[in-house]
Amino acid sequence: MMDAPLLPLFILMTSLLAAPILFALPERSARLRTGINLSMAALKVALVGWLSLKVSQGVIYDLRFEMLPGLEFKLQADPLAILFIALSAVLWLITTVYSVGYLEHGPHRARFFGFFSLCVAATVGIAMSGNLFTFLLFYELLTLATYPLVIHRGDVFFFIDWGIYVIYTLAGGLVLLLGTLGLWVLAGTTDFVPGGVLADVVAETPLAAKLLFVVLIGALGVKAALFPFHAWLPIAMVAPAPVSALLHAVAVVKAGAFGIMRVVYEVFGIETAQALGVTVPLAVLAGITIIYGSLRAITQDDIKKRLAYSTVSQVSYITLGVALASPIAAIGALAHLIHQGLMKITMFMAAGNLAEGLGVKRVSQMDGVGRAMPGTMLAFSLAALGMIGLPPLAGFVSKWYLAQGGLEAGQDWVIALLLGSSLLNAIYFLPMLHRAWFCDAAAQRDGAPGRPRIGWMLAAPPITTAVLVLVAGGFANAPFSPLEWTRFIVAIEYQE
Amino acid sequence: MTPDLIYGVTGIAVFGIGLVGALCAQERLRRVLALKLCSVGAGFLLVVGAWREPPDTPDPVPHALVITGIVVMVSATAVALALIRRLQTLEAEDDA
Amino acid sequence: MTPDLDPMILAIFLPLFGAIAAFMLPRAAALIGLVTLAMTTGAVFWLAQRVLASGAVIVPLGGWGAPLGIDLRADGLSVAMLLLTSAVGFLVSVAALDSLKGADQARQRQYFWPLWLLLLTGMNGVYLSTDIFNLYVMIEVIALAAVGLTVLSGTKAALRAGLEYMYASILGALLFLMGVGFVYMQAGRLDFAGLIAAEPSAAMSAALALMIVGLLLKTALFPLHFWLPAAHANATAPASALLSGLVVKAALYIFLRLTTYMPLPDEILITLIGALGAGAVLWGGLQALRAERLKLLVAWSTVVQIGLIFIAFARAGQVGLAESWKAAALLILAHGVAKAAMFLAAGRIKDEIGHDRIRDLDRAPVRPTLAQFTFALAAISLIGLPPSLGFIGKWSLMEGAMAAGYWHWVAITMIGTFMSVAYFSRVLSAFLRFDRVRAPVGEHQGWALADAAPLTLALTAIGLGLMAAPILRFIEIGYPFGAAL
């Protein structure tokens, strides 16, 4: 048992097997459901901890299963995967606590938690996919599993935009299928190998390779909300708060960004991609997304919509860091994968608390909420300041590395971009903080009864993640911090 | 013009007439009859296949085939007619 | 007793005798039906085991050999089809037990089992036959039984659809018969070996033309699909499942075989077939998008899937034919399982909610959750999302097309997939939507044992994707389409 080769499979199963059980549980047995949920989530965190320990000791996990001649279902646990699994495992635990509190008396809880588990299983699967084919399987599973979650409330409003959401996400999956096929036909393998598998193809038929890059990035860009494909994300903000939190911080957008990482680093290989001349356009596209998302965020009055556009902008930092093709920027990108997750999940949970506790859903209603819900708003403020990039919060660390990486890569415009983006972040976050802390509430909320009552299951999670934001930034250089781990990964991807 | 050729061409022609009928006719009964014509034409063709230059005796196999075909077609026609009758009854009930 | 109780003979004659018995003893029809099916399934598994062990198997019926007599032959592909038929058939039968239990359905109960067993006879016969006249007889048998199943409910719409189906089906069979006549005139024999040996000539071309069009008519490839949606949508649920999941596959199977054994499958012809398939995908998708009733939508999806199978057949042109049939076969299997599940689920939904108007599905206070889940799983396979067998089929299709540089087929497949997402999500979103319900919503309603069979089918459709490699290896047994030299 000390050296279980099936450890990745176990980790996958903690949520994949939980799903059918949760589906089958009767609606009223809430306590049992919560028990299963929390114990599975805790078990997963423990297993992931063990796995990362093993991987850092150099143990290699590689599970294969042939699906078609030559085409394998392959799970692997490389450091990059660990980074993502760890994020999802920890945040899953926290979000589960939050969701239990959030949905205490809501309808269809069986359905909700079942799909919730599936969603996390898909994310973990995406993280551990050893080839693009497996990645595709879990990617589609993720799409399917988030679909009922997002419309869990079944609001009328949402169904107007329904088409866009479905079309974007499923079309993204289809195009990814096309890209995977293309890779399979071109390279004869879909494996993720540090350094890439396409060097020969690029040398022979650069056009086909470029096309493949465009198709793959386009497909993954839908989930990563890259600029022309971002429209679905703000629409999906009608989801219940825990879903939004998970969607924006861990599951969907991160899956896209993670996929872009895999494609650039391990399908093409960073050097090959650079030789192909596709990294700079990708970086520019990411830059456009960063600015565009921030600009749109400024004009949103709905809190969650503003946060959603902020995600559009922030997730592209990851893409930017990958595309800059410099090891330091890569560290920034990978660290941002974690940091953005922490910050954004805090903000979404805080926004959910505002809506639950005070009925505040718009920025214009936020006057004085800081006094009403100090803990929640403190967490929110920390995360917002982190997003803007103030030291010593987590966001600062990743931005710092991105900027350094931009200089290292000779792309000086990145500095301007980051400055501009930080400015825009400040423009759309600071007014929220200003309203929350420095404006008087009285006139705004009609008949708000004294202090809002929210349970500890709602109050604790955002505070926890906010503390993590602080810790991740403050102890960035400590061993086993996200930053340290990303350095380990980058050393592998850049084959140093 | 050998007899088998005449016979064969007639068979194809009958099949063709049936085919046109089956595709163009609107009335239910007429379409059934057209299908019957097709079947007859196909039978002709199979029988031609049995023809051998005298003094050879004709090939017995196609006869067996044709008989099978006729049996099959009879049952098909019966089913079709039964359906038509049933449908007419239902429609008459509606009108009444 | 002769020792030659061969599984192939059993597979054909067990259902035949069962049909007669069920007809004679209407009260015990269900029992007879299930037992017969179980036994047939057992025979097929026996056959499968034998084929797995020793490759293709040939047995002459009644002691006559080819070219005059009737040979039965089983290779990987035919056994796979047999397995599909009996396994899906068995589960559909189980579902039918529940679906036909109503007091007003006595008549349906009485006729369902004999017709269904007769149908099984015909289909098993098709999959085992090696000569084309035999095939003709079998497709006539299938046609008559299938029409019978279509009109089982006895409603006017069903009768009209059944009659239309009858015309198309008989016409298709007669076209095939005419083709048989031409072949006999030219070759003097009717077994597959004779077809291969036949010299190309005008008569053979005419024969091929007539037979192919006859089969296309029976398998409802666009634009010869005109009879299908009404027939499949108006039959009762188990009948629809059988018709859509299995019956059209018989003609498809013959088509696959013929294109190998008839001389000269021409490049233009293959492209034409693929183009018709593309037409089916687009046309069927469009019509499914506007279908107002759930079962009609599912029926149109069958049109789409048939088109997709033909695209898979044509995916790499003449050169790739030796491989393309595998993609087509995978899609046939996937569609058979998933579509049966979907029709059964649709039937369950209709039973529970009381109607199957798509626009009103979300108003229903009662939600047969498990049936809806089944429907969603089947949709996943039909759309071609991983890891379902449908996905594997689509993957093979596109992979071959890409490798051959036939990008148009890739594009059509993508468009078709996209449209299927669109029309299935019409239904799925209605399942998940609750805001239009006026009455209080019950939780987890609609659990029923009847959901077990469709759910099993749907799970199989998904799970078989994980077994794609063994399936591929299996259907290659006996080199159904020749071994590359």
Place this chain on the structure above:
Amino acid sequence: MTLLAFAFALGLPLMLALALSWPQARGLVWRMMPAAPLPALALALLAPMPLQTQAEWLILGLHFGLDDVARIFVIFTGLLWGAAGASARHWMRADPRATSFGVMFLMAQTGNLGLLMAQDALSFYAFFALMSFASYGLVLHNRDTQAQGAARLYISFVVLGELALFAGLALAATQAGSFLLADLREAPLSGMAVALMILGFGVKLGIMPLHFWLPPAHGAAPVPASAVLSGAMIKAGLFGLMALLPLGNIAFEDHGTVLMAAGMVTIFAALLLGVQHSSAKAVLGFSSVSQMGILALGLGTALLVPAAWAMILPVLVFLAAHHAFAKGALFLGTGAFAAQSSLPARIAVAAALLAPALVLAGLPASSGALGKEALKTALGEGSTVWLPWLTVALSLSGMATTLLMARFVWLIWAAPPKAPATTAPEALLLPFATLATFALTLPLTWPLIAGAFSEPITAAPSGALWPVATAAAFAAGVAIFAHAQRIGPTVFLAQLFGPARSLGARIDRMITARRRAARRLGNALPRRLGDTAIRWRLGQTATAALIAGVFAVELGANMRSPDATEIPQVEMPELSTGVEVQGPLLPTSE
């Protein structure tokens, strides 16, 4: 012969001025106004250099001539006068005092051109005075309170300047023993003489603290007059200094220091004063003051270190030409802008105005930047003590100018100067466009105009963007801040993101409409197609067609000999056997 040429060059404007007094000739004269400087221009461009002639018989003996420096001055001055004349012709069309303006304009032109050609102190002084006093009429032209005040100020300073100049010239001539300018330049002049001359020309140049007259005068004069006042006439002051002072020969350290200090103060004080003004033309005037400060830096250095003069001279000439074109274009453009009535035209002209403004501010590779860079290089020859300060000042002057230009552009938009009611708006565009083109292309044309003089310019680096960019950003920030202050921060934010918001809304609406249309189409089209298919009996027709089609295809394939290489050969499986069973496991049946 040469004398005749000079006489013609100077006589034509003078003659035209005289002819204006004859009512019948006025139309013709106004039409010829743009052509007035043409003879002088032709002389400067075509005649071989140096040119020298004299008329001992006239007054105390007049000496005319052109050398390399004067020639260049004549060229840009002439062009500017021509353009201003063309502009004035339309500007003054319906003006009741057009004749008086015309006379003054032509007189000043004569004076300006004449002083550039004068080779002796007396005629120089005469032409200089002619120009200065004639300009009084130009400044006073509007006759309103503002014009009267400006004119009064102007004339006071002119008088002061003339006095100082006269005294200085007189002293110098005495000390040199000659009236010839060339002799004056060589002579060991006393400090007093030099100081007086600097004072006299400094008034014209507008170096602080002698600048008070300049902005009001430029603001008050009609647009064409402002253009020449600022573009051409103040260069006369520069020319005077260059022509009369013993630059390059004798060091006057005190004078140099004072001049340099004044120049530095001028550059930045003009900024501070200028941005407060609310008249666009006055701001341009301050900008001129600021620019003259830059020239003063060069002159001061040369006074300090005579050896540097050889390097500085070409640069100063270039800067003079640069400023003449750019500032002339800006003034004429102001007029052109004011004359436009439609909004698109205004936007277009304002945008075009940005070109000379940026050139003046020193956009990299423009004449402004080149001049400044060349000046930096040249100043390197001078005092090492001053050099760092000068370099910084020059760099910062770009910022100062940019800020002034930003203020100008803002003012011209917010408070455009008035234009005569009957002006033809298009007619004013051509002179402006011409000068703007010259300003823009000066780095390219300069080698053609200046010949050997152009060398420091062509060698100069193209300059840095940051002064302009920083100042532009600062100006934008100030503007936004001011705007926000005026309308209130909330409204401001709403305004700021209004376009984004409305764009977003429009996109949303568009998507909604598209989707609705698509849904309509999706509902209607398949139904219509389905009906059509049934009406045409598509399936039945297709059955027949397919039979025929497949038959034809197959038959065609039969006819062609099948290409054996194309199809992979396959071995067909055993399909039937004589024996009943294939495979070992089957039981035999018999």
